[in-house]
Amino acid sequence: MNKNDDRPVVISVKNVGKKYIIKNIKKYPIDGTKFDKFKFRINKYSKSDFWALKDISFEVREGDRLAIVGRNGAGKSTLLKLITRITEPTEGSIEYYGIIAAMLEVGTGFNPELTGRENVYLNGAILGMSKEDVDKRFDGIVEFSEVGQFIDTPVKRYSSGMKVRLAFAVASTLDPDILIVDEVLSVGDMKFREKCLNRMSDIAKSGKTILCVSHVMNIVRGLCNRAIVLDHGKMIYDGEVEEAIDMYNGIHKINRLDHRELSGLPRTEGYFCDKLVLQTVDILDNPECVFYWNEPIRFTFRTKALVDIKDINLRVRFARNNGAPAATAFVEMNEAFSAGEMRDITICINKHNLAPGDYQVSLTLTRGSVFDNFDNIDSIEPDAFSVTILNVGTDNKKQMDDDASRMWLDFWGRSRIMDVTSESATVE
Amino acid sequence: MADGTSKRMLKTVIEPNGKNSQYWKDIWRYRELALNLAKRDITVRYKQTIIGLGWSVINPVVNMFIMSFIFGNVANLASDGDAPYSIMVYAGIIPWTLFSKNFTLASSTFISSAGLMKKVYFPRIIAPIGASLAALIDSAISYAVLLLIILVSYFSSGFVPSWRLLLVPVFALLPIGLGFFTGLFLSPYNIRFRDLKQVLPFLIQIGQYVTPVAYSFTVAVEAVPDQYQFLYSLNPIAGVINAIRWCIIPTNAFHWPSFIAAIIVTLVFIPLGIKAFRKGERTFVDLV
Numbered sequence: 001m002n003k004n005d006d007r008p009v010v011i012s013v014k015n016v017g018k019k020y021i022i023k024n025i026k027k028y029p030i031d032g033t034k035f036d037k038f039k040f041r042i043n044k045y046s047k048s049d050f051w052a053l054k055d056i057s058f059e060v061r062e063g064d065r066l067a068i069v070g071r072n073g074a075g076k077s078t079l080l081k082l083i084t085r086i087t088e089p090t091e092g093s094i095e096y097y098g099i100i101a102a103m104l105e106v107g108t109g110f111n112p113e114l115t116g117r118e119n120v121y122l123n124g125a126i127l128g129m130s131k132e133d134v135d136k137r138f139d140g141i142v143e144f145s146e147v148g149q150f151i152d153t154p155v156k157r158y159s160s161g162m163k164v165r166l167a168f169a170v171a172s173t174l175d176p177d178i179l180i181v182d183e184v185l186s187v188g189d190m191k192f193r194e195k196c197l198n199r200m201s202d203i204a205k206s207g208k209t210i211l212c213v214s215h216v217m218n219i220v221r222g223l224c225n226r227a228i229v230l231d232h233g234k235m236i237y238d239g240e241v242e243e244a245i246d247m248y249n250g251i252h253k254i255n256r257l258d259h260r261e262l263s264g265l266p267r268t269e270g271y272f273c274d275k276l277v278l279q280t281v282d283i284l285d286n287p288e289c290v291f292y293w294n295e296p297i298r299f300t301f302r303t304k305a306l307v308d309i310k311d312i313n314l315r316v317r318f319a320r321n322n323g324a325p326a327a328t329a330f331v332e333m334n335e336a337f338s339a340g341e342m343r344d345i346t347i348c349i350n351k352h353n354l355a356p357g358d359y360q361v362s363l364t365l366t367r368g369s370v371f372d373n374f375d376n377i378d379s380i381e382p383d384a385f386s387v388t389i390l391n392v393g394t395d396n397k398k399q400m401d402d403d404a405s406r407m408w409l410d411f412w413g414r415s416r417i418m419d420v421t422s423e424s425a426t427v428e
Numbered sequence: 429m430a431d432g433t434s435k436r437m438l439k440t441v442i443e444p445n446g447k448n449s450q451y452w453k454d455i456w457r458y459r460e461l462a463l464n465l466a467k468r469d470i471t472v473r474y475k476q477t478i479i480g481l482g483w484s485v486i487n488p489v490v491n492m493f494i495m496s497f498i499f500g501n502v503a504n505l506a507s508d509g510d511a512p513y514s515i516m517v518y519a520g521i522i523p524w525t526l527f528s529k530n531f532t533l534a535s536s537t538f539i540s541s542a543g544l545m546k547k548v549y550f551p552r553i554i555a556p557i558g559a560s561l562a563a564l565i566d567s568a569i570s571y572a573v574l575l576l577i578i579l580v581s582y583f584s585s586g587f588v589p590s591w592r593l594l595l596v597p598v599f600a601l602l603p604i605g606l607g608f609f610t611g612l613f614l615s616p617y618n619i620r621f622r623d624l625k626q627v628l629p630f631l632i633q634i635g636q637y638v639t640p641v642a643y644s645f646t647v648a649v650e651a652v653p654d655q656y657q658f659l660y661s662l663n664p665i666a667g668v669i670n671a672i673r674w675c676i677i678p679t680n681a682f683h684w685p686s687f688i689a690a691i692i693v694t695l696v697f698i699p700l701g702i703k704a705f706r707k708g709e710r711t712f713v714d715l716v
Contacts, residue, residue, distance in 0.1 A: 089443070097439050108544065114468065118468075242601045
């Protein structure tokens with residue numbers, strides 16, 4: 001970023017463009033002559049150029065950890081494919097120094113018939129490691145992947161989790177001059193994802209040059225110190241991570257995770273929304289809806305009253321993606337509305353104690369007591385919105401005070417019981 | 429601009445139209461990958477089989493028995509000199525298999541390794557080289573079996589092979605090169621026109637009957653009308669087979685025209701094949 005930076009340039013991308021030729025089906029010539037129709041039969045397609053990337057220029061200096069962010073189809077993966085020489089640019093040039101290795105899709109080149117051990121060596125070779133390299137790292141790979149005694153079992157008998165763990169373990173031992181990471185961190189169960197993130201932040205701390213593509217902004221925050229934003233094949237920003245994320249969220253508005261229109265959604269059975277209607281919900285402070293463990297979840301929902309109504313309370317239920325309820329919050333708001341009134345209500349769940357995982361959140365408005373003898377007013381199930389509870393500390397700012405909670409196994413249940421004390425006395 | 433790293437680190441320049449100064453150096457750097465891919469091919473092929481590599485023996489041997497029964501016993505064609513018909517057939521099967529395997533593997537390389545090539549960079553030619561190495565193992569086993577068969581027929585019918593038997597591995601380079609580079613030449617078309625995937629195995633099958641694999645070259649030339657005899661003898665693969673048979677059967681004369689045809693075709697297709705392949709590798713990721 002800084003022109004006076006004296007760190008050496010390791011990647012220099014100059015005016016790079018990538019053109020694809022796409023085929024479109026022509027319009028059928030209804031009013032055309034017979035000859036036109038004949039031409040259509042012979043060749044239904046017209047070709048047009050599509051620039052997946054255009055005029056991309058930037059430099060990466062040694063030790064930069066550059067994030068490439070942008071919506072789907074913005075050209076991020078194409079850019080990485082050019083840098084990793086999987087396909088070549090149509091124009092411009094890319095220069096780099098040293099060896100680039102990419103942790104693209106985890107498990108590329110895994111052969112299901114081969115054993116874990118054989119696959120480690122094959123995968124290592126594919127990623128550019130020599131046999132000695134793999135030999136040296138083999139024990140570490142097995143340990144990290146937690147595959148243990150199954151290392152000599154064909155990979156086709158592995159669970160999908162084991163496969164992914166092994167693949168990541170191989171890829172993460174790579175020691176190139178420039179490391180490229182494309183969305184690999186969204187693999188495995190929560191616990192392993194966390195382990196991967198920790199491994200990645202270790203690599204990040206070691207001063208290696210990293211290029212990273214991710215849709216999870218918290219990963220970008222935790223891993224990178226610089227970001228570029230791509231939109232429709234053009235580079236629209238190069239600089240600070242937070243700025244880039246804001247910009248990305250700006251582009252992202254069309255399909256935001258943190259805003260839901262509720263009026264059109266189907267209602268829970270027995271709720272007629274003829275008195276008070278849920279209209280929208282916005283998740284605050286967190287466009288990705290990914291929260292760290294016990295990080296407060298704040299959201300605002302808008303209601304519209306059709307009649308005068310009072311004693312309105314709210315139930316917020318968290319359920320697993322399979323529908324199993326995990327926890328419910330009862331909010332005694334005792335709100336009163338007059339007919340025609342619109343109101344935004346902000347809820348903050350300060351401490352939810354929810355275990356890491358993905359949750360669907362349903363909202364239910366009731367009249368009267370929260371627990372019994374209530375009237376159904378309006379309810380959206382199974383999800384008015386969704387959240388992901390994460391359990392990692394890649395980012396100091398977001399690190400929770402409780403380090404013991406960094407790992408969570410599924411069979412421990414869905415909520416963590418806090419405030420437990422113990423007393424002991426020796427029996428004589 | 430500080431450019432200090434350039435001194436200790438390899439500089440790579442990526443430009444349009446496949447300008448790449450270090451392509452051949454890269455191939456050397458990735459040689460281990462070729463071996464690994466070959467190892468994978470072989471291991472996977474015989475996973476969960478009981479006799480494993482034994483299948484590499486059974487296949488050509490059974491072929492030999494069937495062909496020598498049909499062409500030697502049923503059709504009663506003459507063999508070369510005093511060589512047992514089965515040995516003559518087997519001496520044809522080895523180079524034919526080398527040619528057809530290399531041809532098939534090289535021509536389909538972009539399709540069979542697309543999954544890998546779309547995700548990771550390595551000099552693309554490593555993929556067909558690896559596949560070809562794997563096929564070579566089979567042929568090496570076939571060669572060992574040939575020696576065994578010759579030993580058996582020495583005791584049973586007193587057939588004495590030529591000392592030139594030792595030259596077989598050298599002459600085997602010819603069908604490998606011929607198959608590999610003609611295959612490479614067709615490989616980019618195999619992506620664009622998938623029809624080739626249907627046509628090529630068919631051509632291979634026809635080729636096996638047109639080429640003197642299961643019968644003697646002399647018999648075939650005599651059967652062809654006079655004015656086409658020379659043309660027939662230009663079949664490069666016939667040249668390869670003749671050369672291998674000359675190595676084994678002492679009474680066979682070296683057939684120069686077909687051999688020279690084989691050499692010329694191979695030499696022509698080495699640059700053509702590499703050029704076509706390198707052109708294909710640049711764009712195939714966008715096409716597959």
